Every structure is written in C-alpha cells, then in structure tokens.
Amino acid sequence: MSQTDTVHRILDAAEVLFAERGFTETSLRTITSTAGVNLAAVNYHFGSKKELIQAVFERFLTPFTEILNRELTRRGAASEPLQLDDLLQSLYRVALAGLASQGRDPKRFMRLLGLAYTQSQGHLRRFIVSRYGDSYRRFAGQLAAALPHVDPVTFYWRLYFMLGATVFSLSSFDAIEAILREDFGAESSLEETLARLAPAAVAMLTAPMPGVGSGQVPGASAPRGSTGDNR
Amino acid sequence: MSQTDTVHRILDAAEVLFAERGFTETSLRTITSTAGVNLAAVNYHFGSKKELIQAVFERFLTPFTEILNRELTRRGAASEPLQLDDLLQSLYRVALAGLASQGRDPKRFMRLLGLAYTQSQGHLRRFIVSRYGDSYRRFAGQLAAALPHVDPVTFYWRLYFMLGATVFSLSSFDAIEAILREDFGAESSLEETLARLAPAAVAMLTAPMPGVGSGQVPGASAPRGSTGDNR
DNA sequence: CAACAATTAAAACGCTCGTTTTACCCGGAG
DNA sequence: CTCCGGGTAAAACGAGCGTTTTAATTGTTG
Numbered sequence: 103m104s105q106t107d108t109v110h111r112i113l114d115a116a117e118v119l120f121a122e123r124g125f126t127e128t129s130l131r132t133i134t135s136t137a138g139v140n141l142a143a144v145n146y147h148f149g150s151k152k153e154l155i156q157a158v159f160e161r162f163l164t165p166f167t168e169i170l171n172r173e174l175t176r177r178g179a180a181s182e183p184l185q186l187d188d189l190l191q192s193l194y195r196v197a198l199a200g201l202a203s204q205g206r207d208p209k210r211f212m213r214l215l216g217l218a219y220t221q222s223q224g225h226l227r228r229f230i231v232s233r234y235g236d237s238y239r240r241f242a243g244q245l246a247a248a249l250p251h252v253d254p255v256t257f258y259w260r261l262y263f264m265l266g267a268t269v270f271s272l273s274s275f276d277a278i279e280a281i282l283r284e285d286f287g288a289e290s291s292l293e294e295t296l297a298r299l300a301p302a303a304v305a306m307l308t309a310p311m312p313g314v315g316s317g318q319v320p321g322a323s324a325p326r327g328s329t330g331d332n333r
Numbered sequence: 334m335s336q337t338d339t340v341h342r343i344l345d346a347a348e349v350l351f352a353e354r355g356f357t358e359t360s361l362r363t364i365t366s367t368a369g370v371n372l373a374a375v376n377y378h379f380g381s382k383k384e385l386i387q388a389v390f391e392r393f394l395t396p397f398t399e400i401l402n403r404e405l406t407r408r409g410a411a412s413e414p415l416q417l418d419d420l421l422q423s424l425y426r427v428a429l430a431g432l433a434s435q436g437r438d439p440k441r442f443m444r445l446l447g448l449a450y451t452q453s454q455g456h457l458r459r460f461i462v463s464r465y466g467d468s469y470r471r472f473a474g475q476l477a478a479a480l481p482h483v484d485p486v487t488f489y490w491r492l493y494f495m496l497g498a499t500v501f502s503l504s505s506f507d508a509i510e511a512i513l514r515e516d517f518g519a520e521s522s523l524e525e526t527l528a529r530l531a532p533a534a535v536a537m538l539t540a541p542m543p544g545v546g547s548g549q550v551p552g553a554s555a556p557r558g559s560t561g562d563n564r
Numbered sequence: 565c566a567a568c569a570a571t572t573a574a575a576a577c578g579c580t581c582g583t584t585t586t587a588c589c590c591g592g593a594g
Numbered sequence: 595c596t597c598c599g600g601g602t603a604a605a606a607c608g609a610g611c612g613t614t615t616t617a618a619t620t621g622t623t624g
Contacts, residue, residue: 108601124451131581140602141603142585142604220355259529263498266499266501270493270497270498270501271490278493282486290486290490298490301540302490305536305540306534309532371574372573377572
C-alpha cells in the first residue's frame with residue numbers, strides 16, 4: 103500500500119516487460135495491468151513513459167556504477183600488480199553479484215543495457231550518458247592505463263569490441279544457454295560464462311597490433327606479473 | 334517506372350529508415366512518403382509490413398551468404414595452411430565488399446543485423462534462421478574445425494562473443510567513428526576497423542582456456558604455418 | 565479501338581497508443 | 595464533523611498505426 107507500493111509494482115512490471123519485448127512494443131496498459139494498478143498511475147507517478155524508462159534504468163545503473171566505482175577505487179588504492187584477466191573478471195562478478203544481492207536480476211540488466219544501445223531511444227542515451235558517463239570514462243581510463251602499449255585509437259575500438267561481446271552475449275544469455283544445452287547437454291551458469299568472457303576479453307585487448315609490420319613490442323602486451331600469456 | 338520501380342523505391346526507403354529508427358518506430362506512411370509512392374503500395378506488393386521487413390533482409394542476406402559460401406568453398410578447396418587471422422579478415426572483407434559492389438551499404442547491413450538481434454521481431458528471427466541457418470552453421474563448423482583444441486562449449490560461447498563484438502561495433506560504426514574522430518582526430522575507415530577486428534576476434538577465439546590449470550597446449554592455438562604469432 | 569488485368573490513388577476502417585480529464589476515495593489536521 | 599489533499603479509478607481524447615476497400619488510371623493484348 104501507500105505510494106511506494108504502486109511505484110515499485112510499476113517499476114517491477116516495466117522492468118520485466120521492457121526486457122522481454124523492448125520499449126515501444128510494451129504499452130503502458132500492459133505494464134499497469136501486469137502490475138495490477140490503474141493506467142493513469144504511470145503518468146501520475148512518473149510523468150511520462152519516457153521518464154518511466156529512465157527510472158527503470160536508474161534503479162539498475164545507480165547501484166551498479168556505485169559498486170563499480172567502489173571496486174575501482176579499492177583496486178586503485180591497493181595498486182596490486184595489474185592482472186587484467188583477474189581485474190576484469192572480478193569487476194564482472196562484483197558488479198553483477200552486487201546487483202543480484204539487491205534483488206535485481208543481472209541478466210535482465212544486461213538485456214536492458216543491450217536494448218538501450220540498439221533501440222534508438224534518444225532520450226535514454228542522453229540520460230545514461232549525462233548520468234553515468236563519468237563512471238564509464240573512469241572505467242575506460244583505468245583500463246587504458248593498464249594497456250599503455252596499445253595506441254589510443256586501437257584501444258577504444260577494442261573497448262567497443264569488448265563491450266559488444268559482453269552486452270550482446272550476456273543480454274542473450276538465456277537464449278544462447280538454451281541452444282548450447284540442447285546441442286551439448288552442457289548447462290552454463292552466468293558465473294561460468296563470465297569466467298569464459300573475462301579471458302576472452304583480455305585476449306582481445308592485448309592482441310598483437312594490426313597493420314603492416316608494426317606489431318607491438320614483444321612482451322609488452324603482457325603486463326609484468328602477467329595474467330595469461332595469450333600465446 | 335513499371336512494377337520494379339515502385340518495389341525498389343519502397344525497399345530503398347525502408348532499408349534506410351529501418352536502419353535509422355528501427356522497425357516499429359518506422360511507419361509505413363513515412364516509408365511510402367519518403368519513397369514517393371502511395372501508402373497502399375506496400376500492402377499491395379509485399380502483403381504486410383512484416384513481409385516488407387523480411388524482403389529488406391533478403392535483399393542483403395542472400396547475396397551476402399552467397400559470397401560467404403563461395404569464399405568458404407574456395408578456401409576449403411585450396412586447403413591452404415589455416416591462417417585464422419587472414420581467414421577472418423578476408424571473409425569480412427570479401428563479404429562486405431561484395432555487398433558494396435552491389436550497391437548495398439555494408440554499414441547499414443550491419444546496423445540492420447544488430448536490430449534483427451535485439452528488436453524482438455519473432456517472425457524475422459524465424460525467417461532468417463530458416464533461410465540462412467545452413468550458411469551460418471557451415472561457417473561456424475569451418476571455424477570450429479580450425480580450432481580443434483577448443484572444447485565445443487567454449488568455442489560456441491566465444492563465437493557468440495565474436496559475433497557480439499562484430500555486430501555491435503560495426504552496427505554503431507558511424508557513432509563510434511565520430512567519437513574517436515572528435516577525441517583523437519583520427520579517422521577510421523571500415524576497412525581499417527575490419528583490420529583491427531579480425532586479429533582481436535582471433536585472439537579471443539584462441540585465448541588460453543579458462544578454468545583451473547587446464548590452459549591449452551602451448552603452440553597449439555597458433556596453427557602451423559601460422560599467421561601472426563600473436564604473442 | 566475495346567477489353568482486360570495490373571497498378572496506383574484516395575479514402576476510410578478499426579484499433580491501439582500515450583496522455584488528460586473528471587470524478588471518487590480516504591486518512592489525518594483543524 | 596469538516597475540509598482538504600494525495601492517491602486511485604474510470605472514462606474519454608486525439609493522434610497515429612496497419613490494413614482494406616473502392617475508384618481511377620495505366621499499359622498491354624486481341
């Protein structure tokens with residue numbers, strides 16, 4: 103009861119339905135009837151559908167970036183020997199487990215993130231960039247600092263490759279998992295998949311440089327105290 | 334004029350608009366007015382909006398898979414020493430250049446492919462799988478054969494990582510390129526990006542295995558007569 | 565030229581959408 | 595008790611959607 107209840111019910115229903123069908127394909131009527139509240143409640147509490155979409159993302163992204171920032175700070179202070187593989191995997195795990203511990207499904211989060219990229223909702227992109235752009239840049243900067251021998255342009259392209267691999271595969275996790283289970287009878291947990299994804303991402307970030315003869319300096323791509331030699 | 338003209342004008346307009354805004358966000362009225370044809374022409378020539386969407390993809394995917402199949406056959410017959418990096422990059426280049434030579438913008442194609450994955454158009458997914466599933470499986474099989482030491486489940490996850498990196502980054506090519514140009518003043522062509530993407534994908538496919546101690550056998554990931562030693 | 569089928573044009577239909585309006589409920593302050 | 599304001603409920607609004615129907619216009623063929 104009370105205000106909070108209606109707001110939460112709407113957010114919960116919207117989160118699930120958006121992740122399943124996308125934004126434009128999910129009507130406010132479907133959301134409110136799923137949530138068991140009146141149609142007008144969305145406009146009353148959130149103002150508009152756009153603002154509801156943003157609220158759904160805010161509920162995911164705010165704790166996510168907080169956890170991420172905390173972890174980055176912790177690692178920065180410890181100044182441990184850079185182990186890119188371990189760094190990435192623990193980031194994945196900490197951030198997603200943090201979400202899960204607050205009752206937010208990490209797979210659904212990734213699915214929504216994938217939608218945010220591809221469903222050209224201009225307002226959503228602007229909202230996310232303005233609100234969480236700093237966290238993103240901090241993460242990217244820290245990663246770049248761990249790869250000093252990769253030139254900036256190559257690094258950023260690889261960062262996008264990595265984001266693509268992550269968002270794409272995790273946002274379709276259930277579908278991919280179902281296929282693999284049918285074909286090989288092997289079940290994959292999200293944790294397992296992250297354990298596969300992290301070394302793959304590292305390998306991509308530290309791959310030998312493209313272009314004519316200018317391969318990177320041998321040994322430079324594997325940071326001292328190296329993670330995996332991606333031979 | 335004549336039938337073909339109207340059909341082509343509709344396809345051209347739909348292709349551009351779908352790539353820009355997505356499927357549900359693009360109305361038939363926008364398409365037909367952009368194409369300069371009557372609204373009813375879509376239903377007359379294509380039957381429905383769904384079938385128009387499929388027709389747009391067919392015009393891309395049929396030549397694309399034909400070129401891909403031809404290239405796979407050629408390489409299979411030549412039985413050259415497996416050079417994964419070279420294989421992938423030439424596949425990328427041949428397939429996309431082949432499209433370009435037929436007047437179909439490769440970037441737009443990638444953008445549409447990205448949309449097909451994320452905009453849950455059930456009919457479209459079914460259409461693509463039933464029509465082009467064989468080509469996809471052939472490509473995946475050939476790639477898997479080149480990586481005998483990677484267990485099947487890991488291979489397929491990495492294949493999805495690779496597809497994610499490819500589709501995601503190429504479908505947002507213009508946006509990413511604009512950012513990098515602003516930040517570093519460096520222009521990136523599609524060709525250049527493919528030259529960056531191929532080695533990154535290979536590094537991901539051949540990365541050391543996850544899990545406890547069971548890294549792959551050293552040297553095994555780099556096929557004999559190897560491409561670049563991705564040290 | 566006449567007749568016919570294919571195509572285009574214009575208008576309307578029925579439906580769903582996001583949003584707004586209006587009325588109603590109900591708990592706490594004066 | 596009265597009043598009042600935050601919240602809910604129900605209904606309606608106007609716009610846009612995909613599709614269909616009905617007419618007009620072509621172009622081709624006998």
